[in-house]
Amino acid sequence: MKYHFFLLLLLVSVFGFSQKSKIDFKAIQKDLKNDKSPYNYEKLIFKYKGYPKSLDTIESQHLYYGRNFRKDVVSTIDDDFKSLAEAFKTENFDECIKQGKILYEKDPTNMDVLLILLKAYDVKQDADNVIHHLGQFRALTGAIRASGDGKSEKSPYLVNSVGDEYILLNILNLGQDYTRGSKSMRDGILDIWEKENNKVYIKVLYIDY
Structure with a gap:
């Protein structure tokens, strides 16, 4: 079965809203570094990579907002990402997968990298990887959508x-x-x-x- 990338965001858009929760960034920073916390980064990233559907909203928010406290994230201004973006622009999807997998291992919660991998795997008709990374993408976007309702300055x-x-x-x-x-x-x-x-x-x- 072919999975059409251009439908992916539509699929995400109809996912149910999670319960809204106030984000405690200092607690997230502390939890991610605490080996005894259930929200320790290594514990969460193991679940995220292995079975992203098992993550609840709080776990997903720790991973997503925890990026603010990590030093090893991939930036869109990095040369490695620019090279990946160029491969995507020229529709060299084999190269997108090759480079994207490297950046994914370095920064697995990078949504820009995930989207490029999703597109590349969709073109290559690799349904297993599309479904897996879509589950990760859904977890991260779910974390954002649970951060507020977007209806006021107090709840963006x-x-x-x-x-x-x-x-x-x-x-x-x-x-x-x-x-x-x-x-x-x-x-x-x-x-x-x-x-x-x-x-x-x-x-x-x-x-x-």
């Missing part, structure tokens, strides 16, 4: 980067007909996406503990 969706914000916008099916206003905050930038009487609030985090 929380994302780690502008790139993740645009992934969320696609999931929420917010098109180019929305206008964006921004407001600086102590721990990030609050973007207000507006169309007529509809507003969606998304905060791009800048955490410095």
